[in-house]
Amino acid sequence: MKKIALDLDGVVFDTENLYRVYTEIYDVDVFNKDNLKDNTKRLFQDRYNWTSEECSKVYNEIAPTVLNDANVMTGADIVIKKLKDEYKFIVVTSRNDDEARIAKDKFVEMGLPDIQIFSNEHHKIDRLINEHVDYIIDDDDIICSNASNQGITALYFKNNASNKLDKDKVINVNNWGEIYKYLKLNK
Numbered sequence: 001m002k003k004i005a006l007d008l009d010g011v012v013f014d015t016e017n018l019y020r021v022y023t024e025i026y027d028v029d030v031f032n033k034d035n036l037k038d039n040t041k042r043l044f045q046d047r048y049n050w051t052s053e054e055c056s057k058v059y060n061e062i063a064p065t066v067l068n069d070a071n072v073m074t075g076a077d078i079v080i081k082k083l084k085d086e087y088k089f090i091v092v093t094s095r096n097d098d099e100a101r102i103a104k105d106k107f108v109e110m111g112l113p114d115i116q117i118f119s120n121e122h123h124k125i126d127r128l129i130n131e132h133v134d135y136i137i138d139d140d141d142i143i144c145s146n147a148s149n150q151g152i153t154a155l156y157f158k159n160n161a162s163n164k165l166d167k168d169k170v171i172n173v174n175n176w177g178e179i180y181k182y183l184k185l186n187k
Contacts, residue, residue, distance in 0.1 A: 002134040004083075004183075005092045005127075006115075008103050010042075010139035011157045012080075012091070013070040019044050022062045042139065067095075067102045075176030077110045083183060084112070091117040092127045092136070128152055137179060141165050155179055 010016035023044040027035050035049045045055040080089060089112075093100065100119035107115050121127045125146045128136055136147045137155045141163075144154035148169035155173050156165045164172050173179050 001086070001088050003088045003090065003132060005090050005124075005131065005133045005136045005138075006080075007136070007138040007140070007143075007157075008091060008093045008095060010073075011137050012073060012076050013067070013103070013106065014073050015066050015070040016042070016139070018066045018070055019062070022066055023048065023058060026058050026062060063099065064102075067099055070106075072106070072110060073176065075180075077112070079176040079180045080110075080112060080115075082180065086187075087135075087183070089115050090131060090133070091115060092121050092124050092131075092133075093117065093119055094122050094124070095119050125150060135183070137173075144170050155182065 006012055008015070009019075024036075027033070027048060031050075036047060037049050038047055041047045044058070045052075048055075050058065083089075091100075091103065093103070095103065097119050100117045104115075104117055107113060107117075118127050118131075124136075124138075124143055128147055129150060129152075133147075133152055135153045135155060136144065137157055138144055138147075139157045141156060141158075144156040144165060145167055147154040148167055151169065154170045156170050157173055157179075158164065171182055173182065
């Protein structure tokens with residue numbers, strides 16, 4: 001059975017959009033001004049003129065709320081359930097153990113209690129190689145590019161603010177229907 005590694009934020013859970021909302025609110029309510037420097041950046045840490053200390057403080061204050069409030073990405077639960085007998089799914093995330101527990105609880109609520117979560121993975125590519133992953137679904141172009149360099153097919157789940165990634169073994173997808181179609185038609 002082929003193995004698929006999932007990223008959480010912006011792939012399984014709609015946290016990326018919530019981070020955009022909560023960081024805008026934080027910028028106004030706490031800093032009382034507009035510190036936005038580039039709204040096209042995926043990570044909020046790259047979107048604002050905040051110091052690294054401020055970014056850490058913002059993250060620590062809003063991350064639990066974002067993770068608890070996040071919805072499942074449209075179609076993610078449908079597609080994962082339809083494919084779970086054909087593929088083994090794992091999660092490889094840089095999220096800490098507490099954040100991974102929140103994700104695990106959400107998977108249980110979705111009826112997917114058997115998905116293994118590898119948390120604190122700050123070098124995802126090493127885990128992908130060690131787990132003999134065939135595919136990764138991620139919204140980070142660098143991770144997708146690095147995975148493709150290792151012969152792992154990367155489904156680059158891009159949002160509207162990101163550019164298409166043109167590289168061998170990288171498939172650009174915009175939604176879970178496209179992921180399903182690719183996996184079913186390219187076994």
